[in-house]
Amino acid sequence: MKEYWTSLASLLGVLAFCQSLMQSIFPPELRFAFLKFFNRIFHVFSSYCYFDITEIDGVNTNELYNAVQLYLSSSVSIAGNRLSLTRAVNSSSITFGLSNNDSIVDTFNGVTVLWEHVVTQRQTQTFAWRPLPEEKRGFTLRIKKKDKTLILNTYLDYIMERANEIRRKNQDRLLYTNSRGGSLDSRGHPWESVPFKHPSTFETLAMDPRKKQQIMDDLKDFAEGQVFYQKTGRAWKRGYLLYGPPGTGKSSMIAAMANYLGYDIYDLELTEVHSNSELRKLLMKTSSKSIIVIEDIDCSINLTNRKKNSSNVSSQRSYYDAETRNGSGSGSGGSGEEGGNGNTITLSGLLNFTDGLWSCCGSERIFVFTTNHIEKLDPALLRSGRMDMHIYMSFCNFPSLKILLKNYLGYGVEDINGDVLKEMEMVVEKAEMTPADVSEALIKNRRDKEKAIRELLEDLKSRGERNVKDGKLRGGSGNLTELEVVEEQEKRAIDSQNEDEDHDEEEIELEDNICKTRED
Numbered sequence: 001m002k003e004y005w006t007s008l009a010s011l012l013g014v015l016a017f018c019q020s021l022m023q024s025i026f027p028p029e030l031r032f033a034f035l036k037f038f039n040r041i042f043h044v045f046s047s048y049c050y051f052d053i054t055e056i057d058g059v060n061t062n063e064l065y066n067a068v069q070l071y072l073s074s075s076v077s078i079a080g081n082r083l084s085l086t087r088a089v090n091s092s093s094i095t096f097g098l099s100n101n102d103s104i105v106d107t108f109n110g111v112t113v114l115w116e117h118v119v120t121q122r123q124t125q126t127f128a129w130r131p132l133p134e135e136k137r138g139f140t141l142r143i144k145k146k147d148k149t150l151i152l153n154t155y156l157d158y159i160m161e162r163a164n165e166i167r168r169k170n171q172d173r174l175l176y177t178n179s180r181g182g183s184l185d186s187r188g189h190p191w192e193s194v195p196f197k198h199p200s201t202f203e204t205l206a207m208d209p210r211k212k213q214q215i216m217d218d219l220k221d222f223a224e225g226q227v228f229y230q231k232t233g234r235a236w237k238r239g240y241l242l243y244g245p246p247g248t249g250k251s252s253m254i255a256a257m258a259n260y261l262g263y264d265i266y267d268l269e270l271t272e273v274h275s276n277s278e279l280r281k282l283l284m285k286t287s288s289k290s291i292i293v294i295e296d297i298d299c300s301i302n303l304t305n306r307k308k309n310s311s312n313v314s315s316q317r318s319y320y321d322a323e324t325r326n327g328s329g330s331g332s333g334g335s336g337e338e339g340g341n342g343n344t345i346t347l348s349g350l351l352n353f354t355d356g357l358w359s360c361c362g363s364e365r366i367f368v369f370t371t372n373h374i375e376k377l378d379p380a381l382l383r384s385g386r387m388d389m390h391i392y393m394s395f396c397n398f399p400s401l402k403i404l405l406k407n408y409l410g411y412g413v414e415d416i417n418g419d420v421l422k423e424m425e426m427v428v429e430k431a432e433m434t435p436a437d438v439s440e441a442l443i444k445n446r447r448d449k450e451k452a453i454r455e456l457l458e459d460l461k462s463r464g465e466r467n468v469k470d471g472k473l474r475g476g477s478g479n480l481t482e483l484e485v486v487e488e489q490e491k492r493a494i495d496s497q498n499e500d501e502d503h504d505e506e507e508i509e510l511e512d513n514i515c516k517t518r519e520d
Helices: 002-025 028-045 063-073 145-170 209-223 226-232 250-261 276-284 347-355 398-409 418-431 435-443 449-470 482-519
Strands: 048-054 083-086 095-098 103-108 111-121 135-144 174-178 191-195 237-243 264-267 290-294 365-371 389-392
Touching: 048 063, 048 145, 063 135, 063 145, 103 145, 111 145, 135 145, 209 250, 209 389, 237 250, 250 264, 250 290, 250 365, 276 347, 398 418, 398 435, 398 449, 418 449, 435 449
Parallel strands: 174 264, 237 365, 237 389, 264 290, 290 365
Antiparallel strands: 048 135, 083 095, 103 111, 111 135, 174 191
């Protein structure tokens, strides 16, 4: 045993002597060149290639590093027992990622790659305008050389897209409103925001399930339709018009749309916008993947049916004069878009906002207008391309009543007496109660569920009898179904549009005759 340790000590001594001899014969520069040459030879014969993605690119943060870190946090195949946990600003969820010098295997289109999180100590900085972190962080991507083209062309783009989706999903949604009088906030933005916490979803929305599914499918097709919109040459945007009596859930529908898609909401208050140019600037400052909302557009400013505002032809003023359609409603005292005091948004400015060139300055945007009186709106606002889908928010029907009973009382169909359920089904259409009215009737008696059911049935019966007696049911006839009501309102809007087009042609012909008379 003693001879073994003596031999080992002699061997170590020889190795130390050889190392000192090598250092004295070969200078550091020569050794570095030798190692570099050896690595190059190794990479030539290796079947792998390596890519380094550093946290800091010069003095700026590398966006690709953050995207890779976020993308890998969504994987469940993390190799290793140590993970790092993070929680971003304005986020309600915690994400995990690779710890220092840990690795993970990922698969993309059948290709296996290896990611390694490399963390090393940074050399001491003598002087720098912007001090760098003490640790040097980065990811090393190892792939096979034959897969290099596939990875560089599509894999990294896929990582960026997935990271944006994860970031949007983890981040709390925001509700924006335009600042009072067009003023800017401390950061120079015209929008002020608060966290959006509305709990409304399509599951809890009081609406016929078939109609809800149709809307959800349309929203899903829009959100996943980037390639389709590019192929057809259309701007990636869509418009929805929500109309119906007050209390039918138009605001809840908007919240459900935002929660379903994960979009922010921009609540545009038109009365605080003073000109068309200011309206365009607000549009430019909205983000993609957002819903731009104008609620009660028929009450915001005077942008109603043009036929009512341009009937006086004898004044010989062109229909397209901004003064006849300004937001203040006055027919004189203005001088174009910026003339006069108060709100001077024109119908033309609002139409360009939703469907003009400026509406294409972003992508994946949804415009939502709400109104209680669709017949009051100018038909130009209603056409496809501006308001692509018209959604009638109706009075409470039996399917929506069942949803409200489930929401507020936790009652399913099997929990309610069959006779009571049949009575409700018979009278709910005649009662013409809005979901808001039904919800209030259930809320005030939610501690006594049987009493809530009983009083709701009595309320439905009394309202139904009163409506039938007074002839107020469904527009006075007492026999129109919901579908017929929608068709009637749409028909009125189309007829109004045709009348306006005929009126416009008469005005143009009159102006042409005036011009010819002046030339003669």
